[in-house]
Amino acid sequence: MSDSQEKLSNREPFYKKGEEYWSHIEPTVNGMLGGFSQLSVIDTKASKRFLNQYFPLLEELNAESRLITNFKNKRCLDCGAGIGRVTKNLLLNFFECADMLEQNQKFLEAAKEYIGEDVYKKRIGKTYACSLHKFQPDPSIKYDLIWCQWVTGHLTDTDFVAFLKICKSVLNPEHGLIVLKENHTSNDECDSDMKDSSITRPYWLLIDIFKNAGLQVVSERRQYKFPKGLYPVKMFALK
Numbered sequence: 340m341s342d343s344q345e346k347l348s349n350r351e352p353f354y355k356k357g358e359e360y361w362s363h364i365e366p367t368v369n370g371m372l373g374g375f376s377q378l379s380v381i382d383t384k385a386s387k388r389f390l391n392q393y394f395p396l397l398e399e400l401n402a403e404s405r406l407i408t409n410f411k412n413k414r415c416l417d418c419g420a421g422i423g424r425v426t427k428n429l430l431l432n433f434f435e436c437a438d439m440l441e442q443n444q445k446f447l448e449a450a451k452e453y454i455g456e457d458v459y460k461k462r463i464g465k466t467y468a469c470s471l472h473k474f475q476p477d478p479s480i481k482y483d484l485i486w487c488q489w490v491t492g493h494l495t496d497t498d499f500v501a502f503l504k505i506c507k508s509v510l511n512p513e514h515g516l517i518v519l520k521e522n523h524t525s526n527d528e529c530d531s532d533m534k535d536s537s538i539t540r541p542y543w544l545l546i547d548i549f550k551n552a553g554l555q556v557v558s559e560r561r562q563y564k565f566p567k568g569l570y571p572v573k574m575f576a577l578k
Contacts, residue, residue: 341345342346350495354470357493357536358442366449371421376486381564383428386488386520389560389574393516394484405435406502411483411514414464416440418471419490423450426463436462440481472498474505481511488520494535496548503552503577510578516550517554517577520562521545522570549577 347528364416369376394412404410412434420439431454441447447466451459467474471494485506492501506517523542524530530539540548549556554577562572 360535364424415484418481418487422453422519423445427454436464438466444468471502476509483511485517500551519575
């Protein structure tokens with residue numbers, strides 16, 4: 340497998356630079372989206388339609404359905420959660436409890452206010468304040484969904500595969516899914532951004548990484564209605 344980022348002389352400086360970049364970003368929706376806060380509503384609508392193929396909205400479920408043992412809207416994990424933009428606007432519409440994985444403690448603190456303190460206390464479970472490549476989940480928790488959006492570009496290829504394997508190990512074995520929503524290049528090459536230590540991979544490399552992690556693509560869908568000039572964005576359901 341092509342390992343685009345392993346060409347870097349040392350992986351730790353690569354990760355350190357990424358952490359430093361995000362430490363200077365404001366804990367707002369605009370900060371999370373790199374100045375494109377206007378995309379949040381469009382992004383969320385498309386994500387909701389994609390996710391609704393596999394999980395009903397909580398508002399569509401009655402009390403009896405929430406008591407059955409195989410109820411699949413119990414718990415999710417938001418990876419690269421930031422201040423909780425996706426958690427609040429998407430995931431809590433589908434899942435009773437959401438855990439958050441985010442390396443920046445400042446963002447996790449801001450999430451309490453952004454999500455709302457009452458909702459946060461009742462429906463946010465565990466928070467993991469660490470980078471994806473250092474993620475060590477609680478093995479006693481099984482997730483119905485693990486959502487990764489605009490964050491895996493901060494992983495080396497090898498660590499990306501390892502991270503997906505870890506995620507797979509804590510999925511609900513009956514119906515758990517990983518959904519990856521990510522930019523990809525329009526050609527067969529990787530684009531590197533040394534400013535924030537990230538890489539945008541081509542479609543073929545994403546598929547190769549999924550395969551190496553032992554995951555299959557259940558479905559995929561392109562994000563539409565984004566402005567011209569931005570990278571193509573795709574959603575992948577994996578298991």
